[in-house]
Amino acid sequence: MNKTKVHLGIIQETLLIPLWAKACELQAADPIIVDPKSSEILAAIDYEFDKFTTAKSSQIGCCLRGTILDNWVRTYLNQHPQGSVIEIGAGLNTRFERVNNGKVCWFDIDLPDVMVLRRQFFEETERRS
Template sequence: MTARREVSLGTVQETLLIPLYARAVENRKPDPALRDARAEEIVAAIDYDFTRFDGLPSLVGSVLRTTLFDRWVSDLLIRCPKSTVVELGAGLNTRYERIDNGQARWFEMDLPDVIDVRRSFFTDTSRRTTIAASATDMSWSDTVASSSTAPYFFAAEAVLPFLAEDDVPDSVTGIVGRFGGALLALDTAGPEIVGAQDEHDALSKVEARMQWACADPNQIAAWCPGAKVLASCGVTGLPSQVSDRLPRAYREMLSGLAAQRLPQAEEYRFNLLRLP
């Protein structure tokens, strides 16, 4: 039997194991929202007590977020097959395995301890590059700019809310300064959600806490004159291109949540911006 890999991750970095497990659990279902056999393989290879997350509603929310981000990236790759995709805070995401088109350029960036784990499961190629860096240190942009071309898609999934509040604007404007016209997908959490993290179903199981609350995604566009919010929705307002393809059980669940108008479903949003 192959020994399972022990992981030593920082406090915030540990949160990457939640969406990884969510995709692995989803892959086991007979009628899943997405397929991710690679995630299931990685979970089986890591020495970590994933059972602490069993049955949590946030696992489904994570899968739906990923499904939407996948769709946004795929839409660009359909229009521009040789686009560049940059995963900010890539964690152990497997978006490349799910939707790569054989032509796009990919960069997967995260902190050094995460990249150390990531290199156990993924190998760089001529179109796929791993970068050990912080989203708050724009030095990573030299690597991206020197070996890729526009259009650019930046995916920051479950990343920016965990940054210090003052670091978020600098991270976004730093992208604008180097990659004008790029698309940026990110999630935002409203003040009520950030203020109630200790009761959050998943975050209560780990030490990490979100630091940046965003009541209105237009706030992000205001940091960058000329930026435009192309899409913004909560989990109950997914675009029809995504929601119509979900399993029936998910569609019924989301319809019920929409009727309740719960803050945790309304204030947590998925956003797509066109940067100037």
């Protein structure tokens, strides 16, 4: 299997940290966040993720932040089922896949090099009526 090479700027490359964190969390007995898509993406990327393994507190922080934001978005969508969500600095986040209610109008926005990478793992969707 050919893995995807990452061609990102130094700042944009930080998007790989939460991806790695959520993928690692799947190995926990009682995971903070369950995000199997992150593990799929991680396995498909040619990158030296081992350099993050000493950052356990960052890993936990990323997962807690992801869970908190997921819960905020779910609360919003419970109150506004056909609402819109704009995720700025989306990176390789899979929040849409975790909270999609089938009615939300969702926009993932990031820098051009990130969006090129993102398109390799996510299909654009259209709003359902």
